[in-house]
Amino acid sequence: MTTERYNAREAEARWQKVWDERGIFATRNDDPRPRYYVLEMFPYPSGRIHMGHVRNYTMGDVVARYKRAKGFNVLHPMGWDAFGMPAENAAMERKIHPKAWTYDNIAAMKAQLKSMGLSLDWRREIATCDPAYYKHQQKMFLDFLRAGLVERKKSKVNWDPVDQTVLANEQVIDGRGWRSGAIVEQRELTQWFFAITHFAQDLLDALDELERWPDKVRLMQKNWIGRSEGLLVRFGLDPATTPNGEHELEIFTTRHDTLFGARFMALSPDHPLAIAAARKNPALAAFIAECKRHGTAQEVIDKAEKLGFDTGMRAIHPFDRTWTLPVYVANFVLMDYGTGAIFGCPAHDQRDLEFANKYGLGNTPVVCPQGQDAATFVIADTAYDGEGLLINSRFLDGMTIPQAKEEVARRLETELRGNQPVAQRQINFRLRVWGISRQRYWGCPIPIIYCDHCGVVPVPERDLPVTLPEDVAFDRPGNPLDRHPTWKHVTCPQCGRKATRETDTMDTFVDSSWYFARFTDPWITTAPTERAAVDEWLPVDQYIGGIEHAILHLLYSRFFTRAMRATNHAGIDEPFAGLFTQGMVVHETYQKADGTWAEPAEVKIEGSDDKRRAFLVETGEPVEIGPIEKMSKSKRNTVDPDDIIATYGADVARWFMLSDSPPDRDVNWTERGVQGAWRFAQRLWRLIGDAAEIAASAPAERPAEFGPAALAVRKAAHGALARVSDEIEKLHFNVCVAQIYEFTNTLSEAIDEAAETPAVAPDLRWAIREAANIMVQLFHPMMPHLAEQCFALLGHDDLVAQASWPKVELDLLIEDTVTLPVQVNGKKRAEVTVSRAATNAEIEAAVLALPEVQRALEGKKPKRVIVVPQRIVNVVA
């Protein structure tokens, strides 16, 4: 037995310094080896890292260190998603400038990340709030504008009347502003938009190619993009009934097969025709106002009754001039999908049915399910949206739904009214243009100037960046840029007259939509990207982050990359070839008698399993052990990574993060689990110490032959090597950990046995040294500091972080004999060991001779014997 305890705190600082001084994680773009880009979603500098970061960055670091050992030129950078509301909130609450707050936080978090021992190229660090970064973002905004990918239009937004700002949809909770608690209003504001819809079809199609993305994320994006094929139909209106003699109403439908089931038309309250009618009809105007008064809160929408108002207008059925339909304004029709108007078919659409039932409009079933008698098929409270054959539909009767759709489209497409076809096929997307204007200070300024004379004028590129003024006050709500005394007042770059700047800044999701490209060459000052670097490094080989970004960030980045291609800033479409979404870090909750929550660090646990009881360390007051939930400030069930690293070391934190759960599922952080990881680190340290003693006198030359003991050690080592490599490639870190545990068990048994022998044979010494080296390399990606320490202990002068991944000797993995389980009627009864080369007939004979098999057969003759080579034998009696 050797050595004292492994002192993680001392060793980790020491090895981090060595890595740092030797600059071994600096990545060169001119390195000729094959490239591998691994990236974790960069953090928002909130001030402290949390356990979710630890998990995320540990996984990325395992991949980075493994790929480096495999001979790749690995790019593994880190940066800061540094713009955003919390900085302004801090400014308002604590009178700190957002910039100072942000950079203080970055410094603190960087120190924390460094204590984790991550193999990052810090020379490439970027912060999105740095003018050296957002300058290029402004340049790309202007390029996108020129390329027709940016538009400016009036649109409805969530407006917080207390904070006086637009809020993103996700910042509206139950219809109220998340900070102010004020009921959010819908306002019409002129905003800047990115035309993500321009790429809707391509963004959808390309999902099929993203084979290394989780199916779940691809499906979520597919649903979000929401393609639907339908028909735009121009219904005639009776001009005598319309406010200004309008004679036409265009609707969008995907169920044109049900056109003969139509009972009414419905307009969105925002529809121009509805507004026009309201001008002449005060009751309608009141109804529309009432519709708008209802918030966008989920609850309201869930419970909202379908309400309508008969405008008195009458529409004419496209297939029958004598058939008129009432035109309603209805609260459930959205203005920003399709044309903002629909035809209602109550029999086959639940919403339409509820509406029709309320207003006594009746229904006509036109699709009859197979096996149902059309004469008795009646719709009452539930619309039928399944398959079937057309009924009550004149020339469509008897057709299937697709046939009927095609027939309707064909007829209406070729029928003209006023030189225009009555209908045309259209593909609609649920995806909307991306509104990027924010009435916020701490964001990237939109480089636009408004001139009364020249209109909307892009800031000339020579004047970039448009930087944020630093002398701003946060004593009032609203946008400090707007009320700054001088900042927005400029002269027009075109005519030289007085003009004003755009005071909105960009959504912070813009900042994070291209940072991965900037990492490939963060030094270039003349352009956002260095084309050669960006095209060679991208797409990111392995991107790792939370599932919460499945749509927003990941979809925006896919759009942005396409836009960058269109403007010659990149030559690729997809930013992330491989995506992995990791699970959350969860923890038990502890609730005090008064209902408040206690932190894990304040709580002491006694007993085990269902007898576990928790007490406050300080007072001994009992606390209730609550459900396991995502770590959050509100439930106070957070564990501070600093505390864990100070107590156990970064390696232990990293190891436990990887060990307990599959990486895509939630991991439950437990004190016991961490202690287990800590014990294992100590055990490894002792094991390598023991191995080093035996290995010290191992022969330098590889022995020509190995005895059985040495061979067994070698087989175990190379088997573990093969399996762990395979599982790292698949990101099955928890299985890796289990394989390393198993290898540890076999290696320590071998070493214990060897230690009992008076004279250990040279070949065994050699094999143990080899195995110990493989062991250290296997756990290096997960526990890099301990690995360096062990590597040195084994007599290496160089660093394990720079060592090549060991090569598997495949010969060692092939056994001469193979042990097969033997089943009788699918139940395991015995095992049989046969030569690897044994024929099926030989195996069958050996199996039938087994006493267990004969007993199970009870003298009967087997019907069949199935031999699956190298796997199993099943005797069918």
Next chain:
RNA sequence: GGCCGCGUGGUGGAACGGUAGACACAGCAGACUUAAAAUCUGCUUCUGGGAAACCGGAGUGCCGGUUCGAAUCCGGCCGCGGCCACCA
């Protein structure tokens, strides 16, 4: 409401259609200790028989099916979770 995913010991979880429960945590028993910690050894799905070695039965939410063989594939239930949600 729509779409999707998941149900395996006391717990986290392993398991190309082929020995279910690897590995770990917790637990129990023992060794070493004056003692504790640490460490080491053994046991640990349920159940019947047996002093024991061992021999049998059941078992991956429930019910069926396909197969020589199903945790895995198919169908139907039950339960849990996620995302989207008046998208025509």
